[in-house]
Amino acid sequence: MHSVFARRYAVLTRQFSSATCRWSNLIEFKQANIHRFGVKEPAFRNLSLTIADHERLVIVGPVSAGKSTLAEALAGKHLAQPLASAKWPMIDVSKSPYPSDHVHLVSFKEDSNAFSYSNHYYQERFNFSDPDNDVTLQDYLQSQSRDQQKIQQVAELLDIAPLLKLSFVKLSNGQTRRARIARALLRDPSMLILDEPLMGLDVDHRKRLLSILGELTTKSGVPVVLVLRPQDEFPSWATDVLELDNMAIAWQGKVDEYLARRQTIMEKELAERKAYLAQAREQDTSHRDPVVQLKNVNVIYSGNKILDNISWDVRQGEKWALLGPNGSGKTTLLSFLTGDHPQAYANELYLFGRRRGTGESIWEIKERVGLVSPEIHLYFNQSMTALEAAGTGFYDVVVPRTLTSEQTGVVQKLFNEFGINGLLSRKLNTMSTGEQRMVLLVRSLVCWRRC
Template sequence: MTSHDSHPSSVPPPELVRFTAATFARPGGGAALADLTWAARGGQTWAVVGPVGAGKTTFADAVAGTLVLRAGEAEWPLVARARAAGRDAYFPRDVVRTVSFKEQSRLFSYGQHYYQERFNFTDPLDDITLAAFLGAGATSGPEAVAAVATRLGVGSLLESSFITLSNGQVRRARIARALLAAPELLVLDEPFMGLDAAGREDVSRLLGELVAGGTRVLLITRPGAIPGWVTHVLELDGMRVRWQGPVEAYARQEKKAETENVPVPVSGAAADSPPVLELRDVTVRYGSRAVLHGVSWTVRAGERWALLGPNGSGKSTLLSLACGDHPQAYGNDVRVFGRRRGTGESIWDVKRRIGLVSPELHLYFNEPLSAARAAATGFHDVMAARPTTPDQGATVRRLFAEFGLTEVADRPFARLSTGQQRLVLLVRALVKEPELLILDEPFQGLDRPAIDHAKEWLDRHLRADQTLIFVSHHADEIPASVNRLLRLSEGHVAEMR
């Protein structure tokens, strides 16, 4: 996958992809990108930025050759160059690999599994290990698979079931798998999404090393998260090009500090409120591996908690106990809304009082619904469409208006941008005004204005008796009303205040 793009200074590097006044559409749909003129040359590394719904992921699809050209010209000179070099390459898909938010390959589909299954996955006939996931389609053998996995920080998980991996681990696995396919161009759609601060730094450094070694990368990212190894920026807005040129000339948004070590004041509120969630000396094991060690935590009605910790620290497992998704809740002392799990209540008794957004829920949400109908499933705690009342429909419309989603209400959920989908799922969690709101990385895929608006909405509109547990790897995403902190490290409570 090493390029040979060095040329005498008087000769410009060869073009890799070129669009001239190109208008693209999705198969069976209307125009997706209009009047697009852009070219990428060897030696250039482009970052594509823009607000929610600007067309960033759609642009990545155009580069990968999966859209229909309706007007103008689209050429991929890198395909002919790869074929001349001896590769079996005839179409963009033969030489371009995209790491997208969802994994829907023939090898593994989240839609074939149910959400709770990831915590109790034991069927050997339907299992797939991380090693098998990475090895499928790789151009080299097991040794290379192990080496790349280790480099991406998932080498110790090669024999783990893919469905049990955390969001951050899955992100690393997708990047590793794309690299093993030896693409001529690697398209990364928000590769830092779901990674903690250390993980973001590590992956950025790794990608920078790959770029320095000749790997051609196209990056979809936030305006304030453009790595130093990027040379050019393309800004989209409303499915059109707003700006393009060298990174030095790009007017970057001022980047806010991304540290989790921010002061969190101890709250004196709700001290006499009833417990909503109680964990008493909880330990969770997968075989011989413990992912939670003796965790005790009490969350009272009306409290606002930040749950922090690096990838793999146990946050997702802890939340799955609270939501009733984890079978080991029954073997531990876990009390939700005052009742110990396993004393007669069903999982639906728990879920009807909880609103949830999480990366894993997003991965599993594959129903062919409109955005509005997808949000309305939150009234019934399922992922399939159910009849709604006029009042429920009005609630969805009101929240869509408040979150700027009215224009996409009737569009297929699957065709929305990642950020728009995340906002729809946030509305889904809010529609029934739950007693406990669990927001696990709710702002993934959102731009800064959308994040700030959502934070302000939560601060202003949550009732005093509603409880919030908020998870993020970015301190500047935490709402101002959050005033309690639980930090996990390797399954242990590292800090509580």
């Protein structure tokens, strides 16, 4: 079904212009020093990279390798020096001389004027009432296009049409990602760059998105560049791979060559994982006290059941993976464990041996639970430093608080253990998404260190 919608979308979008097709190269960097705005030292030094019009590039690499920074540079969001070292032969300067008006980057940070998480709070998504400043998914998409037919078709293409009337703040992580991609498609980009688009999507929607992007790039001629994590599926339509490490190009070549290299690494990791799981299975946790007990838990919004008679025990020493498609209720279920969901009081729920609603405060629960998630990530002020952001874990807030010398020492020690000392004084808005996630992982662990 989605291929039909993809073909309709290809008709709706303006085709890759004849002016573009005259060029064999779309983007050219030659010995370029890439500077983040406001930062004196270059993020990339002597970067040389050419993207040809027949290439469909995938960028890979570990956290802090420079993937997001390179994606932003390709979209013209960073300063290249000397100026002549970066060129975009693909753009039609008669329409706009700015690359960012032609190359659309979907980074999954909310950078539109249509919605701001600063006007909301994290627990709001679990409440019944809608906020006074509510923005629906329909509003969010209409901020980019007033063509209702096109909005409907793109929404159907990305499987978010049933959500159009829903408050944007209440979308799941995967639904929010698909909404941002939809908004990008409504912009009719000349090139589309997606930074880790598969994170947060369930298996079916990952396959669907890759298929949609394949049809977009082959049928409507829009070049697509993907930034992927090492564990992500590779699109069948990709032609080239660029591997980054430590803010430099570590390897560059064809997809088949890269997949052969990656297969060897994956086989080694799989053997290590099997050995770990075999050891874990030998541990008997049945005699240990439960940390979490949910008994026939139900959550209902406007007559719709989000959770239906869920019973679940988590005992000390157990390690769980919670799986399910986007919108299936995973985050809602976890919100019972973190004390964030108001319907916890209407259900039978025990945390750390005590039933909810028997006089304990929400802060007594939160000081014993570390949380890191894509959803809470969105609510952090990007002007905070890594030290400030990680330090909020001592108070379970998303705004900076004054830290004691002991608390600062705990954060610094954790940063050192994770090998990210260089991030301590940097602001979140100068980091990649992966680097920010590492900071928030430290935030989730400060309670454990303190306790």
